[in-house]
Amino acid sequence: MKLTSEELALMLVHLKMMRKAVKKGLKKTYGLFGHREKMKLYDEILEYISTMDLEEDQELQLSDEHHDMLVSFMTWYVEELEKGIDNSDDEHRNALATLKAITEKMKLQKVV
Secondary structure, three states: OEEOHHHHHHHHHHHHHHHHHHHHHHHHHHHHHHHHHHHHHHHHHHHHHHOOOOOOOEEOOOOHHHHHHHHHHHHHHHHHHHHHOOOOOHHHHHHHHHHHHHHHHHHHHHHO
16 A cells, blocks of 8 residues: 555654554553554554655555554554544644544455
8 A cells, every 4th residue: 555755744743643542552452461463463563664765755565453553553553543533723633534434445445
């Protein structure tokens, strides 16, 4: 899946920002030891995107397992953002729209 440099940068920022909350949520859902595998996937995705050149558009190539993890996170995260966004804040609404578009691209890629 091809993403623009802006989409990659935005996704990277949000992945980094949410790491601690994701870890806490995975522990709650999968237990003390069960969360480790999911967290490893999350960290591998984070590392993969961090190593990309964010100055250029990039092809995001993920295994099915990593793809599913990223789609799950993005879907949940966009829903959470929608609940708390201030409609008068254009910058946040634009970021949310971009994140939603990325999520939809990822969902469509899996179907194809």
